Amino acid sequence: MKLLKERIRREGNVKPGNVLKVDMFLNHQIDVELMNEIGKEFKRLFGDKKPTKILTIEASGIAIACITAQYFNVPVVFAKKAQSINLDGDSYTTKIESFTHKKVYDVIVSKKYLSRDDRILIVDDFLANGCALLGLIDIVKSAGASLEGIGIVIEKGFQSGGKAIRDMGIDLKSLAIIESMNAETGEVVFSDED
Numbered sequence: 001m002k003l004l005k006e007r008i009r010r011e012g013n014v015k016p017g018n019v020l021k022v023d024m025f026l027n028h029q030i031d032v033e034l035m036n037e038i039g040k041e042f043k044r045l046f047g048d049k050k051p052t053k054i055l056t057i058e059a060s061g062i063a064i065a066c067i068t069a070q071y072f073n074v075p076v077v078f079a080k081k082a083q084s085i086n087l088d089g090d091s092y093t094t095k096i097e098s099f100t101h102k103k104v105y106d107v108i109v110s111k112k113y114l115s116r117d118d119r120i121l122i123v124d125d126f127l128a129n130g131c132a133l134l135g136l137i138d139i140v141k142s143a144g145a146s147l148e149g150i151g152i153v154i155e156k157g158f159q160s161g162g163k164a165i166r167d168m169g170i171d172l173k174s175l176a177i178i179e180s181m182n183a184e185t186g187e188v189v190f191s192d193e194d
């Protein structure tokens, strides 16, 4: 997605430790016009999958999921990072290691909001090693729902998550795939320049 890549090039900030900060338009301040274009692009890419719900994880995924959901006319469910799991059997639970904070979270989704009849589109802001997505995939499986696809805004293609998830046969599409980035020069190279 050309518009997105331009914004990353212009406003992205490459930090040591393979972290890209995009606080100007995605992770702190949110550019709603750009979000609308992202939502439209996910609709173009996954419209034929006819999802019944969009699943994401708090916090950064929520805005992306809500704007995308307006183009699909379906609800959003977001997985919550729990302090302690209430093992009452009312929730699907999994563990996710945060890439940016290096912390393991218990993550939950209430059984009320996902069922075996659901067709799920997962969306999230970043894909790095795939831990967040593997957790969400686990939750979809626990619910017996069908996973129709995964839409990612920014994939860091030099990290392992994208390959692992595509190797599972999942329809994963990313709007910008970064081939390499350099914290010293600030240079970002995309794998599919357009």
Ligand code: 5GP
Pocket (backbone or CB within 6 Å): 018, 019, 020, 021, 022, 027, 060, 097, 098, 099, 100, 124, 125, 126, 127, 128, 129, 130, 131, 132, 133, 161
């Ligand atoms: P993964 O679980 O794939 O290793 O990492 C994905 C999650 O970590 C995303 O939900 C995102 O919040 C965060 N993340 C991973 N890499 C980056 C990055 O370079 N920049 C930002 N802002 N978040 C990232």
